[in-house]
Every structure is written in structure tokens, then in C-alpha cells.
Amino acid sequence: MCHSIVLYFRVSPMQVKTSNLEKPQTLPLLIEPADQGAASLSDLIEYISRERNWLDQTLLEQGGVLLRVFTIQEIDEFQDVAQALIPELKPYVEGQSPRTKVTGNVYTSTEFPAQFRITLHNELSYTKSPPPRIVFHCHRAAETGGETPIVDCRKLYREMPAEILAKFEERGVRYVKNMHGQERGIGKSWMDYFETSDRDQVEVYLKDNDIEFEWTADGNLRTWSIRPGTLAHPVTGEMLWFNQADLWHITNVNERNRAQLLQLFGEENLPTHAYYGDDSPITDEDLAGVRKTLWETAVIFPWQQGDVLALDNFSVAHGRMPYAGPRKILVAMG
The missing domain is CATH 3.60.130.10 (Clavaminate synthase-like)
Known part of the structure; x- marks a missing residue:
């Protein structure tokens, strides 16, 4: 066998x-x-x-x-x-x-x-x-190009100019967003932002996430919220630079487009904008210091x-x- x-x-x-x-x-x-x-x-x-x-x-x-x-x-x-x-x-x-x-x-x-x-x-x-x-x-x-640069936010916290760091740490950041309610418009619609066309569902999300809001007569949505400018890491406790003020602020747009947006919407109705948490303006000088530190530290x-x-x-x-x-x-x- x-x-x-x-x-x-x-x-x-x-x-x-x-x-x-x-x-x-x-x-x-x-x-x-x-x-x-x-x-x-x-x-x-x-x-x-x-x-x-x-x-x-x-x-x-x-x-x-x-x-x-x-x-x-x-x-x-x-x-x-x-x-x-x-x-x-x-x-x-x-x-x-x-x-x-x-x-x-x-x-x-x-x-x-x-x-x-x-x-x-x-x-x-x-x-x-x-x-x-x-x-x-x-x-x-x-x-060519297309890299995804990265930066250690612990290092940013240590290297950010002291006077700028203090303002963000003490005041936080107030983020303001204006979202259109049409199929086409400048920026994303509120339906795209929240992945739903259900107003009630959006309002529940906004309330649960401590976001103030108002609907406009033409169906647009305006939101604003105050968030930290720095943060302790939730696991390690290390202090971090943690905000998007320079990305939301109108100075992130080139001068030509910035002028057009301000003429079209006015500051209050810009698609996005950022202030300090006490509603005082974030100066161009502060944002220039932020951007300089970001890119000097990037990998x-x-x-x-x-x-x-x-x-x-x-x-x-x-x-x-x-x-x-x-x-x-x-x-x-x-």
C-alpha cells in the first residue's frame, strides 16, 4: 500500500x-x-x-x-x-x-x-x-512636486516665538465659516461639509459639538466656534501647537484673490476666517511669524x-x- x-x-x-x-x-x-x-x-x-x-x-x-x-x-x-x-x-x-x-x-x-x-x-x-x-x-x-510635508507640533510649540505662542495659548482661536446652500458656489456647501442635506441632522451635530450657528434667508449656513490654540496631547500630556488659524485666515489667500473675496463678501461673510478667541484680530505680523516657524520646521x-x-x-x-x-x-x- x-x-x-x-x-x-x-x-x-x-x-x-x-x-x-x-x-x-x-x-x-x-x-x-x-x-x-x-x-x-x-x-x-x-x-x-x-x-x-x-x-x-x-x-x-x-x-x-x-x-x-x-x-x-x-x-x-x-x-x-x-x-x-x-x-x-x-x-x-x-x-x-x-x-x-x-x-x-x-x-x-x-x-x-x-x-x-x-x-x-x-x-x-x-x-x-x-x-x-x-x-x-x-x-x-x-x-514633480506634490510632497506631503509634515511637522512635529511638539517642536512647533517649543520654537514658536514666545509672544505669538502666548496669544494663542491664552486666547484660543475663533473659527468662522459661511457655507452656501446651493449646488454650486464658492467653497463647499453645507451639505458637502456635513455629508447630509438634512438640516435637523446638521443642527444636532452643531449643538453636540459646541458650534454656534445661524441659517440665512437664502439658505446659507454660518457657524462659529472657539477652540484651543495649543493643546496637551491626550495620551502623553506633551504640549502641542494645535490650530488652523493661518489656514482659515484671509491672508492665506493671495493678494489678488483676497481683494476679490473681500469686495464680494465683506469680512463678515467670507467663506472662512479666523480671529483670536476674544474676537480680536489676528495680525498679519503674528501670522507671518506662525508661517515662518511652520515651514522652517517642516520635513x-x-x-x-x-x-x-x-x-x-x-x-x-x-x-x-x-x-x-x-x-x-x-x-x-x-
Whole structure:
């Protein structure tokens, strides 16, 4: 009688190597397969599951990790990786940037015109409950430019000019937003901001999140809220620079467009604007100091197709550089 023999081999888990992407910068920590060649999606998911505690601690300590040379080609594959890193992905409700939801709670990172730079900011830092973590995926890198610069907000807190830091720390930031109620208009409609056309649902959200509001006679929605200018990290307690005043403020727009917007709307009805929390104006000089510190401290590196960048959204801010050619960066948060 012949007996077939079946041999079982245990497949060793994937090993990785870590390094600094650019010395002496420690942000982000680069994680790559230890063996040459790209590792599979299943290898990466297994690695995240196996090393979850270490990854969580590394994100707290260093602020960001860059997963590189893993085979991630499809949008659904990125969603799987994002959910491994963030079990509960959140919708982009109340978000400023023009985005398209591509699947589930995965979005395009931004559809802001390619020729403009987007300043560094923590995602949804003007909301009552910002997402603790954000994950980006390079589905297609631009031909030139298009980097996603990042900056350590602990370092920003230490290096921000003392007189500017004191104002933001003591007064906070008052964010004002005017959203149109039509299918087309300047900026996003309130239906796009809140991902619903149900006014009652929007009002419940606004009240639950300590946002003052009023509806205008022509169906537009005006909101305002006061949020911190700095923040203690909810886990580590480290002090952070944490606001989007320079992004919301009218001076973020170039002089020509700024003049047109002010002539068209007046300051009170601008799509977005920011003041100190006591309603005093944030001066051009203060904002110039903020922007100078942001960009002098930023880390900028080129995307490679397939990259996954995971950030602690409290301790690390991100932006976008201008670019040329097709570009597709995806994002998920929670």
C-alpha cells in the first residue's frame, strides 16, 4: 500500500528593518521589509496586527511612520491597511478641503488646485473631537512636486516665538465659516461639509459639538466656534501647537484673490476666517511669524508609489506642496 506523505512548513512572519528617512530627522520612521523586494498586502496586515503595540507606541513617541516597499495597488487594499492601523475609520464631516469619497471612509487627500501650496495643519483641529490618527497612501506620485510635508507640533510649540505662542495659548482661536446652500458656489456647501442635506441632522451635530450657528434667508449656513490654540496631547500630556488659524485666515489667500473675496463678501461673510478667541484680530505680523516657524520646521520628502504614511494627528501636522502631472494621494482617519 502506498502512503502519501504531506509535509507542513511553518511560514516565518515577515521581518522588517527601520531607519531614519533623512538624518538627522527622526520623523517619519521608515519601515521596510528586511528582505529585498516588495512584501505582499497580507504580509503587511499580519505585521501590523502582530506589532500593534509597538506601532502604537512608536506613533506616540515619534509622531509618524512611513511604510515603504509593500505591494499596495488597489484602493480597497489601502482601505484594508488603514483599517488595520485605525480599526474605526471616521467620515470627513466638517472638513475644509474639497475631497471625493472613493470607498467607505477613504477619500482623496485634497482636490485643491495643483498650483497652490497647502499650509501645514492637523486634520480637523478646529473640531471638538479631532481624529487621533490619519493615514495617507500614495496611489500615484506626481511627476514633480506634490510632497506631503509634515511637522512635529511638539517642536512647533517649543520654537514658536514666545509672544505669538502666548496669544494663542491664552486666547484660543475663533473659527468662522459661511457655507452656501446651493449646488454650486464658492467653497463647499453645507451639505458637502456635513455629508447630509438634512438640516435637523446638521443642527444636532452643531449643538453636540459646541458650534454656534445661524441659517440665512437664502439658505446659507454660518457657524462659529472657539477652540484651543495649543493643546496637551491626550495620551502623553506633551504640549502641542494645535490650530488652523493661518489656514482659515484671509491672508492665506493671495493678494489678488483676497481683494476679490473681500469686495464680494465683506469680512463678515467670507467663506472662512479666523480671529483670536476674544474676537480680536489676528495680525498679519503674528501670522507671518506662525508661517515662518511652520515651514522652517517642516520635513519634506518625495512620495514613492505604494507608500503608506501613518501620523499621530495630534503631534504631527501635514500639508501639500504644489505639483505638476497626475497625482492621487488617498487618506483615511479615525
